[in-house]
Amino acid sequence: MTKPTPKQIHAIVDAAGVPVSAEVATRIANSIGPAFEGFAAVAGTLPFDLEPATFLLVQAGKASK
């Protein structure tokens, strides 16, 4: 996902069950936008078989090559 717009934020937060005003939606978009931009190069590129628990294997030095 690229940087979300205030309109998209409004819809997502509404769906989460905690509606916010248009002003707050704009503020949220500005606050989290950099995180989406920073992660953009990774998003949508991860291999099919990768799951979050891989982290624990790497941490324990047990990840397969």
Next chain:
Amino acid sequence: MSAEPALLLLTEVAKAIAEKRFSSREVTQSCLNRIKAWQPRLNAFMAIEADEALTAADTADATLAKGEGGGALHGVPLAHKDMYYDAGKVVTCGSKIRRDFVATTTSTALQRLKDAGSVRLGSLQMVEFAYGPTGHNFHYGAVHNPWVFGHITGGSSSGSGSAVAARLTFAALGSDTGGSIRLPAHFCGVTGLKTTCGRISRAGAMPLSQSLDTVGPLARSAEDCALLLGLMAGADPDDPTAIAGPVPDYMAATRGSIKGLRIGVPNAFYVDDLDSEVARVLDETIAALKREGASIVQVELPDQRQLTAACQLVLATEAAAFHKRWLIERPQDYGPQVLMRLQNGLAIPGVSYLEAMRWRGPALAAHLASVAAVDAVIAPVAPVAAPTIAESDVGNSPDAEAVIQRLTRFTRPINYLGLPSLSIPSGFTRSGLPVGMQLIGRSFDEAMLLRIGAAFQRATDFHARVPKSA
């Protein structure tokens, strides 16, 4: 040895009590005297329990007189960040929402320190729900830096940093999810250990982000941190994420030389856009480590900005999930900045959150490959020394996220990777503010960081300096 027992190191005072050179009552009273003098200006304590502390100290002394009580912290008074559940005690979590919350269980980390014989002095201030890097608290007021009043302590373990620096407690538990131990350690001139995810049980510690939360100590030296880590680390049936297996002898590690060790210095990111005084302290720290026999090697780390972004996606989402009920029922009871940041997490799609979680393994593998040739990496904790409370009081203004990002720039990547990091006092600015450096290690290799930190502290005295009287 100091005539004022509160000025001793944790390891020194524990030994002095065990050898009956000081009673627990004398030590506890010494801390209470300092608390009385400093608290009005620092606001470091959430609750001071003087009578209970002295009663517990008397009990500790009586036990020792009978030849019992051989715990490593027997009779040592401590206070901790007010987010560690202690059955029967109010645990505010720095919030209005939990102002009257009485814990029914005791956190595993806290219980292990109690089992070692520690005495409770009270509880320490913190940022509301541990969600903020500056030390401001909308409900209970900002905590002040004991080195220069009016400057921030860093957060979220604000009271822990301030109280340890001012010698009000010998050590304090903090928690580190995005920098909350290392930032107060850096800004306040104390030693702070962010542990590897899984090293210490989080059972009974207030949650912020289950994937990133870590428990750890702020203390006066690396050796003090080693003592506390050894007491708290290890498996816990109440927290399946706490890893099993033997706990290393961290105290023994602090006695090792660093001659021949290889310490990496990042060639970018952690050395970019530094305040000139922070840059000077980094250079001086590297020079001191060289004098102690370490080899300094430049390392090229993977893109740290991506790690920071991934950390933000995980932290914001998990924090919002923990708080969702109160966001619906009691939004008016949050401070403006914490409310703003919790609302941010509501807007992150599940797929984005899970991508950030899925990438954690490959990101850690890439990092470990990049540092394979070194024993640890050294980097600043933050690009600046402590700013003033006024200039960093940004609330929920449009500037808030930028201020938070700037302060946490060098800490968040380490949280995302789940790595251990030891913040050590490394120098001072010309205006008298402390500057800390962080030693970053491999997963579960806290022993290496404590070894390097202790060697640095044998060669320098930054950790032993005490702020002037209140």
